[in-house]
Amino acid sequence: MATDRVEREIIINAPQDRVWAVLTEPDHVARWFGDSAEVDLRPGGKMIFGWKEHGNHHARVERVEPPGFFSYRWARPTGTEPASGNSTLVEFTLIPEGSATRLRVVETGFASLDGSEEDRGTAVKQNTEGWISELGELQEYAERSPA
Secondary structure, three states: OOOOEEEEEEEEOOOHHHHHHHHHOHHHHHHHOOOEEEEOOOOOOEEEEEEOOOEEEEEEEEEEEOOOEEEEEEEOOOOOOOOOOOEEEEEEEEEEEOOEEEEEEEEEOHHHOOOOHHHHHHHHHHHHHHHHHHHHHHHHHHHHOOO
């Protein structure tokens, strides 16, 4: 059976408030996570992440606790709203460490995705690789951004 979670943790040489802005403000998000972003930063708020080569992924904000915690549920298929069987939960925890910030990302819910065991395994693999890449871009952007 495929794992049900992806976890990544990085240290970003930027203060917590800057990392929070880079993580939650659409103008910043579009610079490290896809090509465009819409963010209604409140529980139940809608989000859209756009990639030229992958289309738009829709999400719904679950929790917002500035500047230390943020979560959303996003739909795996492009162009669809998150719902039971098609989405995973992404949680970001930001912890200040001196002048830096520890960012932890946990994505869960792969085991409850519709489709075959192979499909779920592919989703875990793709998102594991995706978070490595995307968090690298977030780190680079946050460390050079005047957010």
